[in-house]
Amino acid sequence: MSSPSHDAILQSARRLFGERGYRGVTVRDIAADAGISAALVMKLFLSKEKLFAAAQPDESLLTDLDVPTSELGRALVFRVLMRRERGTQEPWAMIPFAVQDAPDPETARSEIRERYLTAVARVIGDTSPGRRKAATVIALMTGFGETFRTLGLFDHWEFDDLVAHFGAIIQAQIDAVAPPAPTP
Known part of the structure; x- marks a missing residue:
């Protein structure tokens, strides 16, 4: 409590x-x-x-998304931009710090990796070996969150243009997840 x-x-x-x-x-x-x-x-x-x-990044940022899978990429990017506008913590940007600067980096890496892979794979329906599409979504979101925060690479973009552009990149990975084979 x-x-x-x-x-x-x-x-x-x-x-x-x-x-x-x-x-x-x-x-x-x-x-x-x-x-x-x-x-x-x-x-x-x-x-x-x-x-x-x-205080580590929490993969629950995925669990309360109430959007169809076809809009998930845009929703994820939109949330990064909204957290930036509000000046709040960016979980995607914290992942590298959470691992590299942890008292036990190897344990932190393993735990955070599994939590995020499990959460993203569940949300996008990735059951592939190694959860490759989930891993790609995590890499893209972590890179976006960190470069947006640290380098300001997208500071001159219009909000809606950035949601559409980067959201489409994320969505392409989500859409590439093959639907599970029907059970006989």
Whole structure:
């Protein structure tokens, strides 16, 4: 069960870890940003490592999409752009940080990889060996989220044009998923 303090800590942790990485943030930084004491952070999360784990990108950003599969690419891109406009955390952009800067990068890589592959494959219906189309969608969305945030490659695009253009690229991978063979 979460509380306002718990939620404030996670929000601050996600933003700060996303901006500075694990090693660049202290529990005191997070506490100050959340407007609470470092002691409360430790009481609720027990350690910086456990807080980092709790603040990782969440594949649930896929579960509440209420659009037909034929519009999923546009919906995913639209959400990245809306989070950017609102100045909120971009989960796709945080994936590289979550792995590279984790206290145990290999474990983080394995866990995040499996969570995202499972979630994306389920949403797009990818049952192929290695979930190749799901992997491609993840790569495209992670690249889009990170380059949009870091490099500003699309800053001069019109919002709707970018949704249509990049959404079509993502959608092509989603549409390429072969429908499952009918059971006899």
